[in-house]
Structure formats: structure tokens, C-alpha cells
Amino acid sequence: MKKFIRCLISDIFLLRIQISTLLLCVCFGVSVQLGAVEKISVKPNILFIMVDDLGKEWLSCYGSDVIKTPNIDNLAAEGMTFNNAYSMPSCTSSRTTLLTGKYPWRNGYVNHWDVPRWGVAYFDWKKKENTTFARLMKNLGYATYAAGKWQINDFRVEPQAMKKHGFDDWAMWTGSETGNEPSETRFYDAYVNTPEGSKTYAGKFGPDIYTDSLINFMGKHKKEPMCLYYPMALVHRPWVTTPDEPSVKSRLDRHKAMVRYADKMVGKLIKSLEDLEIRDRTIVIFTTDNGTTGGRVGFTATRNGVTVPGAKGELNEAGVCTPFIVNCPGMVPEGVETDALTDFSDILPTFLELGGGEIPKGFVTDGVSIASLILGEEKGAKRKWIMSLGGGAGRLTKDGVRGSEVFGERVIRDKHYKVWVSTKKNIVRLYDLQRDPWEKVNLLEGNPKEYKKVLQKFQAVVRALPNKDAYPIYEKRAANKWDMKLSSRK
Numbered sequence: 001m002k003k004f005i006r007c008l009i010s011d012i013f014l015l016r017i018q019i020s021t022l023l024l025c026v027c028f029g030v031s032v033q034l035g036a037v038e039k040i041s042v043k044p045n046i047l048f049i050m051v052d053d054l055g056k057e058w059l060s061c062y063g064s065d066v067i068k069t070p071n072i073d074n075l076a077a078e079g080m081t082f083n084n085a086y087s088m089p090s091c092t093s094s095r096t097t098l099l100t101g102k103y104p105w106r107n108g109y110v111n112h113w114d115v116p117r118w119g120v121a122y123f124d125w126k127k128k129e130n131t132t133f134a135r136l137m138k139n140l141g142y143a144t145y146a147a148g149k150w151q152i153n154d155f156r157v158e159p160q161a162m163k164k165h166g167f168d169d170w171a172m173w174t175g176s177e178t179g180n181e182p183s184e185t186r187f188y189d190a191y192v193n194t195p196e197g198s199k200t201y202a203g204k205f206g207p208d209i210y211t212d213s214l215i216n217f218m219g220k221h222k223k224e225p226m227c228l229y230y231p232m233a234l235v236h237r238p239w240v241t242t243p244d245e246p247s248v249k250s251r252l253d254r255h256k257a258m259v260r261y262a263d264k265m266v267g268k269l270i271k272s273l274e275d276l277e278i279r280d281r282t283i284v285i286f287t288t289d290n291g292t293t294g295g296r297v298g299f300t301a302t303r304n305g306v307t308v309p310g311a312k313g314e315l316n317e318a319g320v321c322t323p324f325i326v327n328c329p330g331m332v333p334e335g336v337e338t339d340a341l342t343d344f345s346d347i348l349p350t351f352l353e354l355g356g357g358e359i360p361k362g363f364v365t366d367g368v369s370i371a372s373l374i375l376g377e378e379k380g381a382k383r384k385w386i387m388s389l390g391g392g393a394g395r396l397t398k399d400g401v402r403g404s405e406v407f408g409e410r411v412i413r414d415k416h417y418k419v420w421v422s423t424k425k426n427i428v429r430l431y432d433l434q435r436d437p438w439e440k441v442n443l444l445e446g447n448p449k450e451y452k453k454v455l456q457k458f459q460a461v462v463r464a465l466p467n468k469d470a471y472p473i474y475e476k477r478a479a480n481k482w483d484m485k486l487s488s489r490k
Contacts, residue, residue: 088390093390104469122152122157403469412461414457
């Protein structure tokens, strides 16, 4: 019934366009038949924007006390804001999860592996387990584009990797390629890969290249349904000045300038959608791949009066409970704040349902579609729990790339409670997130018998998990001179 209603709304939208076009033709004395009217696709466009290394504490719509992000704030005010959306704790794990709809324990990317810099492992398009949403959306008639940061293939070895993963066109920073100094730059004098190859764009600021290329693609394909993937290079280190703030000095001020520039890029994209007259049929999703840079070089901000250290790579809420905003005028309800659960494994099935498709027979996904929720057809998502795992660096063995542990540490939560699961596959921490959102009091150190039913629920999830995490799936290839050597990693 829900799909029927969506189709009916789409048909009414198309009919309204046809009637409007006919009336214009009549007004100007032009004779035309309805069948000759140029049709506009009724499938919604999808624009997925993901900032690199940014927690909620740096967005004013999520309560940041230290910075203003007006364009992202507008998306939230005029759309749907999620409070309980999980990414993975680090770069590679988040990307492979959202691209494939599979948790890292299933696709093997349970640790970070910087392919252009380290070599050996790679995101192998030949393996069905690595099928991306781009390939599936192309099957539904979508034009697909990617801009920004990929970093899970080496374009020197696989110059058409993006195409093989399902993207019609792209403009991607190559990642830091070992032995190729120009590739270190993702910002000023950016080194960018396109279908024509990789090169330095002298005097250009990378974020402008990525954003403008995406806008150019939208202009060429605005009459087709588009699935647009924009994993930004901002605001990851190195922290640089921006064209808008060229004189900032300190590392913290450069970080703030980069956050403001990311917000500017969001505003530029929204303005372009309006100029192209496709704003009201483009579902915009804004998120980040993990929390803000932490550790010795990390940044601390205050959110709603609470001091929040950067937590990239960590499994606490500041590290994995990321901003997640969905917006589309007339399609996504306005001004909604939801506590519904979702995580990055839901991205692929959500895209497919929005595009009018279904999960292919035999295709394994850990996620569920939240399309009905973001379209306002349901108030709550289907998820009873969400999961995050995949931090730290991987290790190289004689048999290939492996996780640092046989069973990686992970966290699982529902709307009320959260558990931490150890490398021994035991629940070792329990938090009441409603009373203790910053995870200060481990309830297992008190009287765990009080929480017997809560623990039973989470233990059932843990028992269903394999005892060993998968390894990255790829075909071995001839060694390259820049590949990491076994002796250099333990």
C-alpha cells in the first residue's frame, strides 16, 4: 500500500508537470500533444554528503557552542534530524559499510587500511560481497557520480576502479600514493583522479574541485534520476587555511575554518539544486564518517554546555553516534527530530527502496531500509538495535590483510541501553544512555542482576555473530614496488 501511494504521488507530480507544460504551450500558441511532452523522471535524486572526521559537537544544529554552521542548520530545520545514527569508528570501515550494506565483521574491513599508501589489500569490485549501492542504482536507471575521497583502491593499479564499482563519472582525490609526492595534497594543488586519469590541479582548492564537478554532473543529468555520493575531503588533517580564511594561524582556527568551508560547500550544493530546479525531488542526506580527530592532536568543543573531546577511532558515542540529517522539501517532513535507530548498513537498502527497487535475490545485507521513515510514512524505524565496529590499523600477514583481533571490539545499542563487547566476545560494559549519555557509569560494576532482561537481549545478538571476523575479500595481484612489506607490519 505504501509503495502504491508513493507511485500515485509520483504520477500526480508527473501529470501536474504535463498539464503545466500544455497550458504554457497553449498560452504561446504552440500546438502539442501530451505524448510529445518531455517527461521528467519521477524517481527522486539522492545526494549523500559525508564530511570526514567531524562529530556532532562541531555543528550548531546539534548544539555546538563554539561554531555556527548555518547551511547544515537549515537542512536540519527544514528536514529530519536523527539523534541515534551510527557510523563506524574509522574511515575505511564506515565507507565499506555504507557502500555494501554489510557490517565490517562481514565484509572484512574491521580495521583501517589506507590502500594507496599501504597497498596489498583493495576493495575488489570482482567480488559480489563488495557490490556497491552505485552498481545497484545503475540497474534502476540512475546516473551515478562520486566526488571527494575514496581511498579504498589505488588508481595507479586500477585507473577505472570507480567505474567498475558502479560510478558513471567521478572526481576523487587519489589518496596519498606511496612514492608519488603530488598525491599527498587533497586541498591546495589537489591531486585528483577522473576518468581521464590523475593529475595536479595547480592553484585549485580541492573542495572547490570536488563540489564544482558534482554540480557540473547534476547540470548534465538533471532530467535523469541521479545517485550522487560526496564523501568530502574536509575536515580531515592536514589542517589548512581556506580561500575564505587565508590568514588563520593556529591548528584549532584552521580546523574551524575548514568546518565553515564544509558548511559553505553544503550551501553551494543546495543553491545549485535550486538553480537547476530539482531541489524538490532531491533527497539530501548529510552525515559524517566518524567523530572528530582525537588523541594528542585532537580538538575539544562544547556541546550544550558539555565538553566533548574528539573521539575518532573510539567506540563511545562521540566517536560513532554521528550527525545524520535528511532533507527534501515536500517529500521529507520538515522540522522533525527523531530518536529512531539507524546505522550505515541501512544506506544501501534505503537507496534501493527510494529508487523503486528491492534487495536482489541472494544479496546479503545487514541493514534495513528507512525510506518509509524519512518519507514520513512511519514514525519509527524497524531497527531494534544498531552496531558499530572497526577501528585502528589493520595488519599484514603472509596470507594477506587481517584485522588486529580475530573478533574485534564492538558496541551495540538500542534507544535506551548500550553494551560494549570485548575481543573475547563478552559483554563487558553496560550503559543507560538516557540517564548517562556520556557513558560514565558501567552498570556491570554494580548489580548486573538488575539488568538481566536487558543483557539477555544483547547477548542474543552477540551469540548470533560469528566467532571470527571476515577478512577483506580480494584476489591477490602482482606486487607493486610501493606495497607494504610483511616485515614492516606486525
